[in-house]
Amino acid sequence: MPLDYAKPDGQTITLGVLRMPAGDGSQRIGSLVVNPGGPGASGLATAVRLAGQAKNNDLGKRFDLVGFDPRGINSSEPSIRCLTDQERDAQRADDDELDSSPAGVAKVEGEQRDYANKCAARTGDGTEMLANIGTRDVAKDMDVLRSALGDEKLSYLGYSYGTRLGTTYAETFPNNVRALVLDGALDPQQGVVDELVAQGQGFQKAFNSFTDWCVKRQDCALGQDRGSVLRNYLNLVRPLGDRALDLGDGRKLSYSDATTAVVQALYAQELWETLNNGLAELKRQRGTTLMLLADTYYERDPDGRYSTTQDAFTAVRCVDDPRVTDKNLVVEAQERYKQVAPFLDDGRPASPALDACAFWPVPNTGSPHLPKVQGLPPTLVISTTGDPATPYQAGVNLAKALGGSLVTYEATQHTAFLQGHKCVDDAGIDYLVRLKQPAPGLRCS
Template identity: 65%
Template sequence: MPALERYLSLAACVLVAAGLTACSSGQEPAGPAGPVPQGLERFYGQSLDWSDCGSFATSAAAESVFQGDGLECARLTVPLDYSEPGGTTITLGVLRKQASEPGDRIGSLVMNPGGPGASGMTAAAQMAGSVGGSELAKRFDLVGFDPRGIGASQPQVRCLTPRERDADRAEDTEVDGTRQGVAEQERQERKFAAKCEQRTEHGDDMLAHLGTRDVAKDLDVLRSVLGDEKLTFLGYSYGTRIGYTYAEEFPRNVRAMILDGAVDPGQDIVDALVAQGEGFGKAFREFASWCAQRQDCALGNDPADATRAYQQLVRPLIDNPVPVGDGRGLSYEDATTGTIQALYSEQFWQPLNTGLNELRQGQGRTLMALADQYNARDAQGEYDTTQDAFVAIRCVDDPRVTDRQRLRDAQRRYAEVAPFLDPGTPPSSARDACAFWPVPNTSEPHLPDVEGLPPTLVISTTNDPATPYQAGVNLAKALEGRLLTVEGNQHTAYLVLGNSCVDEAGTAYLVDGTLPEEGTRC
């Protein structure tokens, strides 16, 4: 994983999967609805051909949830380059579960679970199973789409093969700050960027138009094709960036918008990296305090000593990975990635303690399983393209960082706020894949101009490890929206925690526009 991006964790929310079965309803004209930009009429007015979702599955998780009752899927056609609508087109996968009470239907609730790189179709299918019978399910079509380059959307971003991904995870070159280590790391990053360009259909053109700027335009096409004059949107984590980018581009096309687990719009990638490190550092301390109360705590019973105990367990893996079977070994990167995965939610704290106790015994299966979950590796050794898309989107969404001193400083700052992830080696000045990306970035951090945007709801959790609380405070202020504060140790909250205070407030807003009182805390 790239030297800088290695620590900027995939910010995708965790939703509870449920079993469901699909249906087929055929072509259904709905749009165009609302404003239609000149020259894009054929896209805004297209009809979607809804059918069974089985053929849309591109991962084991998707195969499982796409069998759900009442789910239907279609492909949305959009321009690859919106400045050339008569040129190459691409398709996006779309999934929906129609409102259970059509007579009281408000419209579509379109959602994105984050990443960047996570499947909105899979997340919507999971949500449809968990909110059945609720006011949301009665009043809205639940809709998820795979952003361009991701999941069922065609073409997909492709960079590494499964075997190459395994090999990349096994090598801990990113912790080698020597001149030779930096040179080797940058050689690998150049190769990664070149493979993305070579293996992704349409090459540079696709990579250049993969970012959030273009996804927001796709979202407006989808709004129209679904027959909605105004967009109702639910974005988690990186999905909040899609939301506020759409809000800036099409502020008067928004009906309602919940942004949960916010990405700070004004923060550059280095400061975001360090802020996220601070979040994971805090989450680790919370885990250590919980663990210390247990007789079987792998880190001992003194929370103040937990960082040292953790480092003693994982640092030896840099030179001596622990075999886990199938020819693989638990590397330092895998151990820390598995730990990060577990820190996203308290529900993973017990498996993390189990994994660390196993590591004490020279075993690594549980930590490897957590790392596999993070990296979207299934039991057959196959990966979806989440990690490839994550890097590719980041590289066009943010200016590249090439100043070596700034890279070293960023790693020092990260180690200060998340000392449990300090490998004990000198910070590296290696540039990541974005420094060698074949196309320039198309966005940069800035506070969005959202004149005409109706009131939005931003939800931020006090101990969110991946998207720190202050980012939500900043986003709510930038959008002149309402902030709902959630007390907890969790990445994202609405319809995720089972917290009735959060869920009722969010649903009331989506259904009738009622915002929680200023200063509300759940």
Template identity: 60%
Template structure:
């Protein structure tokens, strides 16, 4: 790709007169600029109050409590192969550095589908406690099609999402499989129909396109090279960026890695094993409490408590707690030990025929606010996944994976025969656009990969494998949670902060413990 080298960027700032409450900044272009994209790389940004960028109760709360953040929109091509065609916008949030600034620190919380703007706003409190706050503007962005970015991918209405959570799809007979596949095809069709630009938007929702947006953002912010922290799926974004723009990498922290050596089915089984491991740790804690409802064989006890919901959900006011929601709530709580007391409360409520806490945990997973409004996280997850990962159409392989998953995570076995219904991606109205094969480390400076021994969602070995594949440094955290950097663990935070500021990696084999 032809690029235009730029040795430095200039900054112009205009406040006040043109638009009250808006600060216009032009800091780019900076670094290398692909030919034909100059107007995007050098665009002016209009910073303003973040309130208009809130799309859910969650983001309203996040932005409202952080008056020292500001937001803007970044214009990018819908299709990078057609830079003079339709454009879309990316929502961006900034907490400004308080001292001698190195540059910007971009972050992504994962998902895919989670709001990077809301996540960054939520990080400000912990971020202020580190030296990063003096040296970097903290930048959160909503990837294309997500949150405040426009247009947003929207497949189901709030009412349809509520109904979908009550649809168990447990019938694995041929007729049941056919019905499930019909529903999955209808969902894919609704995603195209409910999203501006339709299939064209869905075709350009992948990580391939997100990293190009990140490079435009890097330049518009005035940074010649990128500093970035990616969590969970955000590690895939970081890895893809490093492969696509190796010359533009300054420092990347990848925490909670997606395993580059596994295919989609292998990753699913590994994740099941990871959640079983975290569940076992929860049980050790639970059975030390006086009111733990899971006794004897915990897998059996958990199933006996939850599987009656398959036949009869529990009323929670005007809503119902389904089996799916009880499992989702449990998964949500296994992401962090801090949520274990809430899961214990929820399981005790379920034992008493109530479902308030479990439904609340499930709502948090799906990002549903108290007014019944959902964010786009679930729809965006599908949109990214369906163009990032190869289509799964081999029903024998699907059936075998379902069997392996039940074996890897026996606490999640609902007692029904495994099924092999094609998911919505098999009917997706856009092609797979991601690269195939493991990532390549040519031209990439050493990165910092952080992996947690008891991570349920992205198991420890995934981080080991990513660090090895990228020829980067691995930092091990001994704990039970999903991701750890900038979450109050001094050993991990000190190592990551030092790396980001002066690019000094921790010693090989460094381990931290809670």
């Protein structure tokens, strides 16, 4: 691919692509390109996983499943790299962001500026790569990929951030779309602050569902009194902000890691048992299970090596949205976030410290807006009522913006399609294979 589409004959970059052939070549429709979200997650691994899940249905039989690593991510080269493994460990162990004093703010902003500078220095092609890493450019890559695969029109499945990628493609190339399934949607018109607050509401709703489940158990780490579980939880995790818990292996569980562990467990109900065990351990001044959950979120392996997902996430988001440099807005955002997500309230004054995007060395190439999709064929959005990361209403709004259909899944988890939920899977497969729209207002549970 061209590094800069404004210079099509200039420097090139490479994308990692994996194609899993259709099970029945005689009935093959074409390629189904998939993106798992992030931004920063690998599409190659997703294609392998989905191929296993879809091998016995029409999706696996009639489509080549194609995963690609977007520019700068995983196997694509050059890759985004900002921190070393040791630096990432140190960053996680450091709860500096809890200090809202002038000295604390200056320290945090110095670290954020240093992070942005390291991203430019350690990423191949430096600032030019960072300037062309955003969704705007990945959507153009997808159209080149569509052509290289031999498909006249694109069939696409995007999860989470992958819905923003699909929406951007639909706006850029509406006449090149065959079918889009967008699951776990981002609201295309929502600014970064409102999106953060909405996500906080989503995670609080999931935390409430977890505690409703927990208090019914004799072994609930937060007790059986529904009215005191939040207080019990905060009494467990807030002290870590003053003193991290020594795990005895050279690592310490910080407040940040403990809350990240809880957030990770709220993505899927299957992790609630693990979360309860981790909180019970914390009551005994042990933190191994919570640290493992946090390591899963950050994609740290047992040998201490990290994937590049977190660096890529920051790099993409810093050019996809306008930077926030108004410190009053930063404080307001934190205060709103703590209000709607009290389980993530650290009990300290909001800090006006700016994040890495405020110091990013290149300008943004995207911004929230209502997509213009004239000529786009019918699309399908799937939204889960208790989705903590991409709240349900965002899916409602995206379906309306694209003029497509909406499938509602009543559950507490992040995304739903091809995860064994027959009603959801049948609707999505029927649409992708036969371009058949689901019944209006379809709800699955």
